[in-house]
Structures are given as structure tokens and as C-alpha cells.
Amino acid sequence: MLWQEEYPKAIEIIENAYIEAKTANMSSTTMLYVYDSLAAYYSTMSLFEKGKQYAVLARDLASKNGNFVNGLPVIYILCMTYERAEKLDSAAACYEEMIMLSAMVKAPRYLFLAPAGKANVTLKQKKYSQALQLLYLAKSYVNKVIVNPAHIIALNNGFAKTFLALQQPEQALEYIQASELLLTDYDRPLNNRYSRNTLSLKAQSLEQLGRFAEATNALKLLIKLTEQAKETTQQKLEQEARSRFESTQQDIKLQFAEEKLKYQQITLDKLAKEGQLQAAYSVIGILAILSITIFALNQRKAYLRSQRRANTDPLTGAHNRRYILDFIAAQLIGKQQNFSVSILDIDHFKQVNDQYGHDIGDQALIAFSALLTEQLADTEYQFARFGGEEFIVVMPNLTLAQGHDFIGNLCICLKSLSLTGKKITLTSSAGVAQMQPGLALNTLLKVADTNLYHAKNTGRDKVCS
Structure with a gap:
């Protein structure tokens, strides 16, 4: 979940693991997983000292128990x-230690990841010859283990950076083109980031080769992807996840402290009379169940609030x-082939902001959203703000021609309103585009x-399909 930038889901899993670890007699291997999850989370949130703290705890625990594989x-x-x-x-x-350990336990996946990781470090240190040797070492394991396509893209881009430096x-x-081929089918949340990295390297390569027109086209696409990335709510989600986890830690500590005090008080009051021992146990049990239920309900409410914020502009x-x-992937892809999508863009929106100010621009976006809400109210269609002044409309059960006509009417409504x-x-x-059998979501968009863009x-003020 962290790898896919699904931070609310990831933090819910980590919270449950943390609570279980604190309330049950866990094995050392399970504790290692908990520490590893905490380390991964904090590192992803750029809280490096805490990430290192939990990673060291996990490493020492693995070493103590001779659990080298985990x-x-x-x-x-x-x-x-x-x-x-x-x-x-x-x-x-650290990566050198990982190379030796993975060779000792014969783990091809980490024999790939360790030199690939160290190559990134040596690139930053400008040790290009050493980086190239490490990249070739990592590449030799690609066909020996199933590796996430993102790792291969990163490896190819590592080669590209090194050759550019040389x-x-x-x-x-050559390596950039290999990355682009993988990105065609890599429909994941991190696609934008890897595409931007690849395009930046492509522009630099083309510039070195004197192919300036092609370099300019690559930079234009890079700028567009960068603008899309800025419009995402990822930074907000990361902050929410971090804040939620920190507050949860305090809630957990307080919850256990309160339960301990309640237990002690009930024990002192009730166990004074030997005949009331069973009643004391019953009261303790009821209180414990009640407090855990309240805690779980509060956690669920917090999670749902976080999800609503994460899905709302x-x-x-x-x-x-x-x-x-998520709606297209879950409700339509593979279930309904006959649907169309449209991406709409308010014409000359930058001029509106420049001439009248961003307040008027914001009014236009809010009103356009309200118009779409009204027009789609009695339909099964869905829409969203896709980024900046762009909106997307998803139209289940509409062919390309029907979708074209529907969006055309929407554009006419927009022009008639102030x-x-x-x-x-x-x-x-x-x-407008229509879903075709075997077409990936990324390709459809x-x-x-x-x-x-056509x-x-x-001329603008038109619909093309």
C-alpha cells in the first residue's frame, strides 16, 4: 500500500498491527514485521530518524534470531x-552489507535490489564507472527473478543518467526507450513520477544529440505531467496519514493507561469481598469490551472522514x-466494455485568472462543477475535477457518438451561463474516447x-472524438 501511495489504507493496516503487537504475545518474527512496517512508513513520510530507529530495531532482532531471510x-x-x-x-x-547477505542466503531478488540501490548512491556521489558496474550487476539478475516493472524502469533510468554523465x-x-515501452502498460499511481523522470532524461539526451525539436516536445509533455502532479492531493494525504498515525499513538497509550487504572480500581474494590470475585471479572470484561468497541468506532469514523477528504477536491x-x-477501475474496467469518457478544459482559463484574478477563476471552477452536478444528477454518469481547469466525465453505457452528443450539449449549456x-x-x-476490448485505462485517457488537444x-469551443 505504501508503494502504491495508498497511505490511508496503509496506515490502517500498520495501526492494527501495532495494536495487536502491544496487546498479544507476539513471536519475534511478527515483531520484526511490525518494526519493518513502521520503518517503511516513517521513511516514506520523510521522518528519517524514526524510520532508522525502527529499521535498526528490526535488523537487530533478525540478527539476534539468525533470521537472515526476513x-x-x-x-x-x-x-x-x-x-x-x-x-x-x-x-x-548498508547496500554493501545487503549485497553480501543476499549472496550468502542466495536471494536473487535482493541480489538485484542491492546493487541497483548502491548504484543510485554512487551516482549521487558522481562515481560513474562504479555506478555502471553495479547497474550491469543488477541487470544480470533481471531474468532470474520476478521484479516489479517500476524497479526495471528505475534501473533503465539509472543507466541513462550514468551514460549522460559520461x-x-x-x-x-536506448535505455530511455526501454523505460517508455514499460511505462505504456504500467498503469499505477507512480506512473506520473516515473514518466516525468524518463521524460527529463529523454530531453537531456536529445539535447546532447542536437535534436532540439524532439527535446522541446519531451519538455512540453514533462511540463504537462508536472502540472498534473501538482494538482493531486498526495501531499495532503501524506500529512493526514502522518498526523493520524501520531495521534493514534497517543490514543493507544492513553487507552491502555485508562484500562490499567480501571482494572486496578475495580480489583481493589471488588476483590475485598471474596464472594464478589466473579462479579468483578464480569465488570472488568464488560468495561474492556465497551472501551475497545468505542475505540474501534472512533477509529472507523476517523478513517471514513480521511477517505472522504482523500476523494474530494x-x-x-x-x-x-x-x-x-478508482471508480473506472473498480466499476467499469473488465465489467462493462461499452462506456465513454470525456476530458473537458475551460478555454483560455489562464487569461481569466490573469485579467480578473484567481478569485474569479475559482468562482468559474466552482460554478462549472455545480453545472456538471446538475446536468448529471438524474444519470448514472460520474465526473471529477481532473486537474487545474480540466474535468473528466465518465459515461457508462454510452457509445462514442452518444458521448460526443452528450458532452456537446454540456458545452452549449456552459456557454449560455454566466x-x-x-x-x-x-x-x-x-x-471524447470510447473503451475498446483490451484497452488499458491509461491508454483510454x-x-x-x-x-x-486536437x-x-x-479553434477551441468544440468537441472532438
Whole structure:
């Protein structure tokens, strides 16, 4: 869940594990998993000292029990924590320990991850020849173990960075093209980040080769993906997850302290009379069950509030990008082939902000969202703010032609209304695409986006499909 940036779900799992670890007689292996989870969470939240603290606890526990296999993922978390904290010498030493340990226990997955990780560190240290050797070592294990495509993309981009530093852009471009091929089918939350890294390297390679027009196109796409990334609620989710976890820790400590005091008081009062021993146990049990139930209900309410915030655009109150992509993946992909999507963009929105101010721009976004809510109220269609002035409409059971007509009517409604306090007319451009058998969600959205840009580049105030 952390790897997929599903922080609310991840923190719920970690909380449950933490509570269980504190209330039951856990095995050392289970405690190792709990510490490892805490280390991964804190490291991801950039709380590196706490991440290191739990990673060291887990590593020492694994070493004490000779549990070297389960110790490898712990050491990996520790190495990444050092690397993220820019403690490069410590990170390099940690990855070297990981290389030796993975060779000793013959774990191909970590024989891949360890040199790949150390290569990243040596790249930051500008030791390019050593980085290249480590990258080739990691690459030799790719076909011997099932590796997440993201790791392969990162490996390819590591090669590209190294060859660029060595002034060999042709070789860099070969690895970048391999990354782009993997990204075509890598429909995951981290796709944007890896795409941006790959595009940045592509632009640098093309520039070194003197292919400036192609480099400019890569930079334009990079800027677009960067703007999309800024519009996500990920930073907000990370802060919410961090705050929620810290407050939960205090709740847990207080809860156990209160339970202990209650137990002691009841024991003193009731056990004074030997005949009331059974009653004392019953009261203690009821109180314990009641307090645990209240605690669980409060946790559930907090989680649901967090989920609502995570799925809602804070400005317009509409669903956000995260929600709509989850809706398509869960409700439509593989279940309903006959549906269409449209991406709408308010025309010349930057000019509205520049001429009238961001308050008027915000009014336009809020009113456009209200218009979509009204128009879609009696339908099964869903919409969301997709980023900036872009909105997406998902239309189950509509063909491409039907979707085109529906969105066309929406755009006409928009043009006929005054959405802001200023008397200005706003128009919208839109692109429509229909789901096809075997088509990936990412590809479907790219088709709609391409059609949107065709509408914008051929005069705006139109729908293209």
C-alpha cells in the first residue's frame, strides 16, 4: 500500500498491527514485521530518524534470531532511509552489507535490489564507472527473478543518467526507450513520477544529440505531467496519514493507561469481598469490551472522514482524480466494455485568472462543477475535477457518438451561463474516447486527452472524438 501511495489504507493496516503487537504475545518474527512496517512508513513520510530507529530495531532482532531471510527487506528499508536522508556513505555501506547477505542466503531478488540501490548512491556521489558496474550487476539478475516493472524502469533510468554523465547520449536514449515501452502498460499511481523522470532524461539526451525539436516536445509533455502532479492531493494525504498515525499513538497509550487504572480500581474494590470475585471479572470484561468497541468506532469514523477528504477536491467539492480513476477501475474496467469518457478544459482559463484574478477563476471552477452536478444528477454518469481547469466525465453505457452528443450539449449549456460575478462568457473544449476490448485505462485517457488537444488546437469551443 505504501508503494502504491495508498497511505490511508496503509496506515490502517500498520495501526492494527501495532495494536495487536502491544496487546498479544507476539513471536519475534511478527515483531520484526511490525518494526519493518513502521520503518517503511516513517521513511516514506520523510521522518528519517524514526524510520532508522525502527529499521535498526528490526535488523537487530533478525540478527539476534539468525533470521537472515526476513532480515533482508529490513536492511533494504534501512538502506533506502539512509539514501533518502542523503547520508550517502552510510547508505553505500548498508547496500554493501545487503549485497553480501543476499549472496550468502542466495536471494536473487535482493541480489538485484542491492546493487541497483548502491548504484543510485554512487551516482549521487558522481562515481560513474562504479555506478555502471553495479547497474550491469543488477541487470544480470533481471531474468532470474520476478521484479516489479517500476524497479526495471528505475534501473533503465539509472543507466541513462550514468551514460549522460559520461557524455554518451546514444546509449542513454536506448535505455530511455526501454523505460517508455514499460511505462505504456504500467498503469499505477507512480506512473506520473516515473514518466516525468524518463521524460527529463529523454530531453537531456536529445539535447546532447542536437535534436532540439524532439527535446522541446519531451519538455512540453514533462511540463504537462508536472502540472498534473501538482494538482493531486498526495501531499495532503501524506500529512493526514502522518498526523493520524501520531495521534493514534497517543490514543493507544492513553487507552491502555485508562484500562490499567480501571482494572486496578475495580480489583481493589471488588476483590475485598471474596464472594464478589466473579462479579468483578464480569465488570472488568464488560468495561474492556465497551472501551475497545468505542475505540474501534472512533477509529472507523476517523478513517471514513480521511477517505472522504482523500476523494474530494477541496475547492469545488467535486470528486477528484483519485476517486474517478478508482471508480473506472473498480466499476467499469473488465465489467462493462461499452462506456465513454470525456476530458473537458475551460478555454483560455489562464487569461481569466490573469485579467480578473484567481478569485474569479475559482468562482468559474466552482460554478462549472455545480453545472456538471446538475446536468448529471438524474444519470448514472460520474465526473471529477481532473486537474487545474480540466474535468473528466465518465459515461457508462454510452457509445462514442452518444458521448460526443452528450458532452456537446454540456458545452452549449456552459456557454449560455454566466458562471462568475463578472459578465464574461466561458467556453469549453472537450475530447471524447470510447473503451475498446483490451484497452488499458491509461491508454483510454490518453486518447481522450489527445482528442481534447486536437479541439484546442483547431479553434477551441468544440468537441472532438
